[in-house]
Amino acid sequence: MTRQPVRFYQVGSFAVGNRLLNDEDRTVQSSPNRTNSIDSGHRACQGCGEVLGARYALDAAMRATNGQLVAVNATGCLEVFSTPYPETSWRIAWLHSLFGNAPAVATGVAAAMRVKGKSEVRVVAQAGDGGTVDIGFGCLSGMFERNDDVLFICYDNEGYMNTGVQRSGATPPAARTATTVAAGPEPGNVFGQGKDLPRIAMAHDIPYVATATVADLHDLEQKVERAMEIHGARYLHVLVPCPLGWGSASDETIHIARLAKETGLFPVFAAEHGRVTSVSPIRHRTPVEEYLKLQRRYAHLFGSSPRPDIVARLQEIADENIARYGLVTEEAGESVASEVRT
Amino acid sequence: MFQIRIHGRGGQGVVTAAELLSVAAFAEGRHAQAFPSFGSERTGAPVVSFCRIDDREIRTREPVMVPDALIIQDVTLLHQVDLFSGLSSECYVLVNSSRSFEELGLGEFLKTFHPERLLTCPATEFAMEHLGRPLPNAALLGGFAALTHQVSLEALDRALRDRFEGVVGERNAAAAAATFRYVVEQKEESLHASPN
Amino acid sequence: MLRQIEGSRAVAETVALCRPEVVCAYPISPQTHIIEAVGAMVKAGLLSPCEFINVESEFAAMSVSIGSSAAGARTYTATSSQGLLFMIEAVYNAAGLGLPIVMTLANRAIGAPINIWNDHSDAMAVRDSGWIQLFAETNQEAADLHVQAFRLAEELSVPVMVCMDGFILTHAVEGVDMLDQSVVDGFLPPYEPRQVLDPNDPVSIGAMVGPEAFEEVRYLAHLRQMDALERIPAIAQEFEELTGHASGGLVRSYRTEDADTIVVALGSVLGTIKDAVDVRRQAGERVGVVGITSFRPFPGEAVREALSGASRIIVLEKAFSIGFGGVLATDVALVVQGSNAKVFSVVAGLGGRAITRRSLEDLLAQSVRGELNPLTFLDLDQAAVDRERARMASTRRSGPSAENLLRDLGSDYAASKAQT
Numbered sequence: 001m002t003r004q005p006v007r008f009y010q011v012g013s014f015a016v017g018n019r020l021l022n023d024e025d026r027t028v029q030s031s032p033n034r035t036n037s038i039d040s041g042h043r044a045c046q047g048c049g050e051v052l053g054a055r056y057a058l059d060a061a062m063r064a065t066n067g068q069l070v071a072v073n074a075t076g077c078l079e080v081f082s083t084p085y086p087e088t089s090w091r092i093a094w095l096h097s098l099f100g101n102a103p104a105v106a107t108g109v110a111a112a113m114r115v116k117g118k119s120e121v122r123v124v125a126q127a128g129d130g131g132t133v134d135i136g137f138g139c140l141s142g143m144f145e146r147n148d149d150v151l152f153i154c155y156d157n158e159g160y161m162n163t164g165v166q167r168s169g170a171t172p173p174a175a176r177t178a179t180t181v182a183a184g185p186e187p188g189n190v191f192g193q194g195k196d197l198p199r200i201a202m203a204h205d206i207p208y209v210a211t212a213t214v215a216d217l218h219d220l221e222q223k224v225e226r227a228m229e230i231h232g233a234r235y236l237h238v239l240v241p242c243p244l245g246w247g248s249a250s251d252e253t254i255h256i257a258r259l260a261k262e263t264g265l266f267p268v269f270a271a272e273h274g275r276v277t278s279v280s281p282i283r284h285r286t287p288v289e290e291y292l293k294l295q296r297r298y299a300h301l302f303g304s305s306p307r308p309d310i311v312a313r314l315q316e317i318a319d320e321n322i323a324r325y326g327l328v329t330e331e332a333g334e335s336v337a338s339e340v341r342t
Numbered sequence: 343m344f345q346i347r348i349h350g351r352g353g354q355g356v357v358t359a360a361e362l363l364s365v366a367a368f369a370e371g372r373h374a375q376a377f378p379s380f381g382s383e384r385t386g387a388p389v390v391s392f393c394r395i396d397d398r399e400i401r402t403r404e405p406v407m408v409p410d411a412l413i414i415q416d417v418t419l420l421h422q423v424d425l426f427s428g429l430s431s432e433c434y435v436l437v438n439s440s441r442s443f444e445e446l447g448l449g450e451f452l453k454t455f456h457p458e459r460l461l462t463c464p465a466t467e468f469a470m471e472h473l474g475r476p477l478p479n480a481a482l483l484g485g486f487a488a489l490t491h492q493v494s495l496e497a498l499d500r501a502l503r504d505r506f507e508g509v510v511g512e513r514n515a516a517a518a519a520a521t522f523r524y525v526v527e528q529k530e531e532s533l534h535a536s537p538n
Numbered sequence: 539m540l541r542q543i544e545g546s547r548a549v550a551e552t553v554a555l556c557r558p559e560v561v562c563a564y565p566i567s568p569q570t571h572i573i574e575a576v577g578a579m580v581k582a583g584l585l586s587p588c589e590f591i592n593v594e595s596e597f598a599a600m601s602v603s604i605g606s607s608a609a610g611a612r613t614y615t616a617t618s619s620q621g622l623l624f625m626i627e628a629v630y631n632a633a634g635l636g637l638p639i640v641m642t643l644a645n646r647a648i649g650a651p652i653n654i655w656n657d658h659s660d661a662m663a664v665r666d667s668g669w670i671q672l673f674a675e676t677n678q679e680a681a682d683l684h685v686q687a688f689r690l691a692e693e694l695s696v697p698v699m700v701c702m703d704g705f706i707l708t709h710a711v712e713g714v715d716m717l718d719q720s721v722v723d724g725f726l727p728p729y730e731p732r733q734v735l736d737p738n739d740p741v742s743i744g745a746m747v748g749p750e751a752f753e754e755v756r757y758l759a760h761l762r763q764m765d766a767l768e769r770i771p772a773i774a775q776e777f778e779e780l781t782g783h784a785s786g787g788l789v790r791s792y793r794t795e796d797a798d799t800i801v802v803a804l805g806s807v808l809g810t811i812k813d814a815v816d817v818r819r820q821a822g823e824r825v826g827v828v829g830i831t832s833f834r835p836f837p838g839e840a841v842r843e844a845l846s847g848a849s850r851i852i853v854l855e856k857a858f859s860i861g862f863g864g865v866l867a868t869d870v871a872l873v874v875q876g877s878n879a880k881v882f883s884v885v886a887g888l889g890g891r892a893i894t895r896r897s898l899e900d901l902l903a904q905s906v907r908g909e910l911n912p913l914t915f916l917d918l919d920q921a922a923v924d925r926e927r928a929r930m931a932s933t934r935r936s937g938p939s940a941e942n943l944l945r946d947l948g949s950d951y952a953a954s955k956a957q958t
Contacts, residue, residue, distance in 0.1 A: 070609065084746060092740050118639045
């Protein structure tokens, strides 16, 4: 029997349009009754991946909780661009305290709701990668370890974008930032550093850990919904390209996020109680070069004095991810193997 | 005001002893204040605690500089710590030991003190007998009560039973009572032995 | 009921009477006995509904408190010293957000050199954070101040820190008249927040504020503290009428009626100072004491009035601003400006050094003789300091000063033992 892969060219991707789905499978955003957690008028940059991710995640969480939600926000782009005093884009109960304490603040909110007899109110904490893997890490690990009833969402744009694009513990190797400049024999961020927070979260044995990108927003919504079905500490790590920090075109955000997944550089999966339960397989295996070339933070790897050696090391990282999570199905793998070798 | 300083080692109940003394005095309607010397609390390290007893409000917060009574729970401290700082010859001295002051090498030092205010007593042995553990504090408090009359044995007994529930409280109270009797006997003996 | 009780225990039981709903803390000496006791009561179900949360740091402890207070729960925490410094960003944040958290600060020195004993460096480090800071003189006052603190905090939407001397009060066992639940319930109504995280009436709390409004927001916080200057004595008076306990208030004077020399201080050292004053009074000297209970807000007018008759003001404090002098002394000097009184700054009791009645008597005598310097370090071992200064002058790599001083004092001690 031969199988014919179906492609939905109308959206230029493998994503399935809402029109083709049953009502119950349609996205939260397609509903006229969605919350609009983050209203228009905020000051996010053109093509901001973070605000897109946050909007989908929070609207999904609002639907999952019948609107009984409190969001706690770490300091960062999302907080700054959403609340230029005296205006606010938030149409949900929202609290910002500090850069490094969102997980603990969320723990406090959840505890208060329990003692107040409002256990139907659920709590989401959100932060960028700096507020998650670096300055907020102590509080996050504590929240995980206690299994507090909080969904923590990291919007990962791989650096300190709010302060002018500096390196974080989530900045990938070779990427240029203001503190890892493209100079010297090893230009950009060094290899062998950085935290893989989804795996660290899994090591805490918390009930739910998942990753997502803004390229597959329906997947993001479903993961938020799954997370809200569970009590205890949950972690969702969302890759959100940053046109400013990554040096990419603002209309390429979705495309770049998709390539991050399709190259294997950003594995998309879900895990429960420390075990991977599902992965989003790579549909069209792509060499990392295609992903890197779209971003000026990697420009020093190409051009007049290219560094194919560094590109090859990044490809190795992608390949390791693919092997670790089994991201490539057989047919996709075969079609890609030759491309990667060239 | 009557001021007590207790020396011992971490784990011997030095801090608890001062507290119990204050509770006993309080129960008899007096003002009392107990506090430790605030070291890092490690087993075996030298520890000091203080207790003040008065008929009026106690306001001072300074450590007991000039004690009216000194309790030494552990004689191995004799050559480690300045146990006798601020001591006047009016001071009561109660030492946990089965040896005499002469045997402990303190005879000369205590020569000018009132003999009826000085006593060594084998509190650890009483503790072993009644508690089965070498915790001399309750026993010594019994001795202190007999020696100084600052608190009654009844008040001490109540404080011990309030602090330690059930059989532990009973055993501590028994150790205190045993030492109390021992001290009373010793005092009587020395009274009869004195030539007057 | 009057009970012979450890200070920490008295505070813990009184906090429990205030019906806190979320308690979150991280252990640090000398605060531990307080949170252990509160935690045990929560665990035993004596405080239902209440959540006790063990966290991974003081920063998290204050952050959890921020979350629970913003969500409308009466919230309590406690810390000391390094712990306060570790949470300092959140301490400022709680005040900035106007969250009525009550925190016990078991006062302890700040390292390096590491030191677990009492002084007031920790409280002074957050002097400007926007928290109300009340200092307890006795364990009775420490316990009572917590009830007043919750009332004050929640009335004004300002966090309140009850400062009690670490070890000296927290670990002291003395008589405390413990309140009844009904008395506390009558004094402290349930917490009605001014702002709260409510999904059914959503607000944004913690927005970014630019230059166009920041000064006004800060000024409003100042006004709330000025309001506290009115409320603190009123609440203390109401408390006294209800309980008979003269705890709290702004300042308290002792034998100052005709005094020309007045000692000003915070916290438990006031007791020892009163004893010293009694002794000097017997010697015919006109000396008195003023204790400041409310350090922030600083009761300028009340302090000025309390000191109005004095020509010599000795501000004795367990902290100082390195490179200048006394912190409290600066505040006092500012409010008595224009009077003829001279203000002397005395730094004492750092890192747990005992402040003895004898030293205080000497200090007062010195002052009466007109021999007191503008800045004095009480009972300073000048010889040890000089030796270390000499070492530093003679060799570049003189090593760590703290360790040098200890070695120096250790050999002094050994030498004195050898002589006896």
